Amino acid sequence: MFLTGKRALVTGSTSGIGLAIARALSAEGAEVIINGFGDADEIASLCEEIGAVHSGANLLDVGEIEQMMADAGPIDILVNNAGMQHVSPVDEFPNDKWDAVIGLNLTAVFHTTRLAVPAMRDKGWGRLINTASAHSLTASPFKSAYNASKHGVVGFTKTSPWNWRSRVSPRTASAQAMSGRL
Numbered sequence: 001m002f003l004t005g006k007r008a009l010v011t012g013s014t015s016g017i018g019l020a021i022a023r024a025l026s027a028e029g030a031e032v033i034i035n036g037f038g039d040a041d042e043i044a045s046l047c048e049e050i051g052a053v054h055s056g057a058n059l060l061d062v063g064e065i066e067q068m069m070a071d072a073g074p075i076d077i078l079v080n081n082a083g084m085q086h087v088s089p090v091d092e093f094p095n096d097k098w099d100a101v102i103g104l105n106l107t108a109v110f111h112t113t114r115l116a117v118p119a120m121r122d123k124g125w126g127r128l129i130n131t132a133s134a135h136s137l138t139a140s141p142f143k144s145a146y147n148a149s150k151h152g153v154v155g156f157t158k159t160s161p162w163n164w165r166s167r168v169s170p171r172t173a174s175a176q177a178m179s180g181r182l
Contacts, residue, residue, distance in 0.1 A: 001029035009068075009075050011059060011112065012082030014038040014046065017131065021079050026050040033072050035059070036082065059108035060100060069112065074119035079129045080109040080153075085146035098145045105149030109156060130157045 008025045012018040014036030026032045032052040034043075043054050057068035059082050069075070083105045086097040109130055120126025133150045140147055 003077070004029035006076040007031045007033070007072070007074065008077035008079065009033045009035065009055075009072050009112070009116070010079040010081055011035045011108065013079070014043055014054075018079070018081040019046065021081060021129075022052060023050050025077065025079075026052060030077060035068065059112075060103045062111055065108060065111045066115065069115040074123070075116045076120065076123070076125065077127045077129070078112055078116045079131070080112055081129075081131045082108060083131070083133075083149075085143060087142045089142055090144045093144060101145035102149050102152075105146065106152040106156070109153055113156075113160065128157070128160065130154075132157075 003025060006029070008022075008030040010018050010022045010025065010032065013022040013034040015038065018036065019034070022032050022034050027050075032050060033055055034046065034050075034052045035055045035057060036043075037056065046052065047054050055068045055071065057064040059065055084101055085105075086093070086101055088094070088097070113128060113130075116128070117126070120128075130153050132153045133146075138147075
């Protein structure tokens with residue numbers, strides 16, 4: 001239980017990879033805050049199962065992100081996992097879908113990170129884990145926004161250490177890299 005006394009926030013964690021990460025962090029003693037959408041009863045059951053608290057903050061809304069982070073208090077481990085995609089040829093890609101994919105997959109990563117890092121820096125310890133995708137390393141047909149956002153997450157993560165001098169440790173993980181480790 002090497003994470004006892006640490007607080008973790010995992011976005012996009014009411015199902016899938018995010019939920020597996022939240023479960024693993026909880027199993028190692030972390031206090032976990034999950035974020036995401038879904039059936040309220042199922043989310044309440046998940047929270048009870050892993051001893052987590054839920055935030056239903058909409059990560060497309062900066063105000064809701066700021067409130068989620070304020071409500072969470074100082075975060076030791078931030079896992080930016082929330083994501084979405086829309087598939088369409090670029091010349092037919094709806095503007096609102098582009099904005100939503102970039103907003104959730106990349107802009108939300110910026111906002112949660114900028115709000116979590118000061119406490120991590122003050123403590124002299126923190127972990128930032130930004131999930132990307134195989135699509136962060138290559139191109140895929142009709143996934144221009146998704147590819148751009150995931151390339152952006154990797155670039156943001158690589159740039160992040162230059163923004164502070166502390167024991168905050170940013171990492172990017174892809175689903176393929178995590179396969180079998182959850």
